Amino acid sequence: MTLRIRLSVNGSAREVLIPSSRRLIDFLRDDLGLTGTKEGCGVGVCGACTVLLDGRMISSCLALAAFADGAEVTTVEGLADDERLHPVQQAFIEYGGAQCGICTPGQVVAAKALLDEVPNPTEGEIREWMLGNLCRCTGYYKIIESIQKAAGHARL
Amino acid sequence: MKLVQRSILAVERERLWDFLMDVPRVARCIPGVEAIEPAGENRYRGVLNVQIGPVRLALGGTVTLEEQDRNGWQAALRAEADDRGAGGGIRARMTARLAPAPTGIELVVETDLAVLGKIGEFGQPLIKKKADGLMQAFAVNVRAALGRAPSSRE
Amino acid sequence: MHAFDYTAPESLASALAELEEAGDEGKVIAGGTALMILMMQRLVRPTRLISLRRLPGLGRIEVVDGGVRIGALATHRDVETSPLIRSRIPVLAETLSRVATLRIRNVATIGGCLAHADPNQDPPVTLLALDARVRIAGRQGERQVALDEFFVDYYQTALRPGEVVVAVDVAFPAPGNASAFHKFLPRTADDYATVAVAATVTLTPEGVCREARIGLGALGPTPLRARDAEAIVIGERLSDRLLAAASEAAIRVVDPIADPRGSAEYKRQMAGVFVRRALRGAWDRASREAA
Numbered sequence: 379m380t381l382r383i384r385l386s387v388n389g390s391a392r393e394v395l396i397p398s399s400r401r402l403i404d405f406l407r408d409d410l411g412l413t414g415t416k417e418g419c420g421v422g423v424c425g426a427c428t429v430l431l432d433g434r435m436i437s438s439c440l441a442l443a444a445f446a447d448g449a450e451v452t453t454v455e456g457l458a459d460d461e462r463l464h465p466v467q468q469a470f471i472e473y474g475g476a477q478c479g480i481c482t483p484g485q486v487v488a489a490k491a492l493l494d495e496v497p498n499p500t501e502g503e504i505r506e507w508m509l510g511n512l513c514r515c516t517g518y519y520k521i522i523e524s525i526q527k528a529a530g531h532a533r534l
Numbered sequence: 535m536k537l538v539q540r541s542i543l544a545v546e547r548e549r550l551w552d553f554l555m556d557v558p559r560v561a562r563c564i565p566g567v568e569a570i571e572p573a574g575e576n577r578y579r580g581v582l583n584v585q586i587g588p589v590r591l592a593l594g595g596t597v598t599l600e601e602q603d604r605n606g607w608q609a610a611l612r613a614e615a616d617d618r619g620a621g622g623g624i625r626a627r628m629t630a631r632l633a634p635a636p637t638g639i640e641l642v643v644e645t646d647l648a649v650l651g652k653i654g655e656f657g658q659p660l661i662k663k664k665a666d667g668l669m670q671a672f673a674v675n676v677r678a679a680l681g682r683a684p685s686s687r688e
Numbered sequence: 689m690h691a692f693d694y695t696a697p698e699s700l701a702s703a704l705a706e707l708e709e710a711g712d713e714g715k716v717i718a719g720g721t722a723l724m725i726l727m728m729q730r731l732v733r734p735t736r737l738i739s740l741r742r743l744p745g746l747g748r749i750e751v752v753d754g755g756v757r758i759g760a761l762a763t764h765r766d767v768e769t770s771p772l773i774r775s776r777i778p779v780l781a782e783t784l785s786r787v788a789t790l791r792i793r794n795v796a797t798i799g800g801c802l803a804h805a806d807p808n809q810d811p812p813v814t815l816l817a818l819d820a821r822v823r824i825a826g827r828q829g830e831r832q833v834a835l836d837e838f839f840v841d842y843y844q845t846a847l848r849p850g851e852v853v854v855a856v857d858v859a860f861p862a863p864g865n866a867s868a869f870h871k872f873l874p875r876t877a878d879d880y881a882t883v884a885v886a887a888t889v890t891l892t893p894e895g896v897c898r899e900a901r902i903g904l905g906a907l908g909p910t911p912l913r914a915r916d917a918e919a920i921v922i923g924e925r926l927s928d929r930l931l932a933a934a935s936e937a938a939i940r941v942v943d944p945i946a947d948p949r950g951s952a953e954y955k956r957q958m959a960g961v962f963v964r965r966a967l968r969g970a971w972d973r974a975s976r977e978a979a
Contacts, residue, residue: 435790
């Protein structure tokens, strides 16, 4: 079965035909070429596929693309403002929040969602918010530090 | 995974034995078995439908009677079945023993079961529970079947 | 994933009509966090998915006669952050805040959680202790079922073909009442619990227990009530001996399975430990309420 859905992806409106069984992650990566979003575990545990659906972070591997009908999707590609990186992206670069990079898009999107909701989070709040985004390289200290710095920048 | 199920049936050992060696008849006592048919010597092909909550499996495969020791009252069979949709299946070796008990004959079924693929990931414990339930229903059905059939002594 | 038809009806009546028409081949989807995994593993292969996501008003959290009605489409996060739930039934907000990760809680719905009936989930444990009632809609109309009678077996509920969960009702706690939820997570914070226990107690001003309910999770084919343990503590004052007797009684009703989170025997022992902790936690809070 083919479905027609209307949605906004990173601010641009789209109307597309998709197979009804298309997952949101496959729609973003394969149909739209937005390959920043990664698939890690495929069962909603690792956080690599984190995107925002109407501002709320979700696992795009556990969502049907049909769920995005009428909604606004934000992926890592939608964070930077033209040539200027989002403060979270800038901080991950400056403070070593990324190493191999596979988890980074998910980390960055999750951190952006956090700062949207809690502009100045405590370390405890950061840890709790980010606990579903797994990283196997840098360890979590650099990620937490990057988010703290990004919160500081965002306030300036 | 090893499973042991015991049930006591109030029938003569010989009669129970003859019944159990008649695989198509036995199969009809297992809820969910459909279309069992011969596929060579001591070999049968069939499908077992199992439902656990929202998960419905159609396990299609073969059952081979590997050992029949009427003197020792022990038999062994091997079952291999797969669910094509889910991509997984079961491999089982079952030994059935008939031992005298105060109120009849105790049927002891020991199963060495491997659950493969996605079905195994979904839950070994559920499979065990399902196997226990099937075995209980089996014992009830065997009792009913033997009760209906005329006894050799009659 | 396999191919299926997908519809997102805009009224409950049309959703129920579609569900009836689809029969065995149909499956209701809401947040989808549980069903998507089963479908990706090809363990569940409905040919028709009927999404409840467009049903208006089914996600409301509102006050109704002496309690709160949580619409089936309210997400775990909606309930966890609801000012009404936080102030009036804090143990429920606390329980939901500890389910899986935020990404899951943003999506997974209360109705979906109940209908999925996985005995390892947390919310049913606390909802059982709170004596919640499930509201169910079908073509024949609505009916209510006590949560205690809703869970039938692993992944099986009292829902009849063609029915959907539309809400769960929870009464506001009586004066002198408090609750606690304790779960054991030896692996990671977002894992399913090895055991989970929720207890609620209502104390007289003298500190005697008037009412108690205990919910148990991951300890049997369904979430369980420890009724014998409840009977033991009612009419009594808190003591170590009382808690020991209650936990022994609770252990007798559990039937856990061995899995990577622990052997069956280990879980039985942990059930006793966590029943003690939850009862003591609820009791301490209730004493402070009464004081």
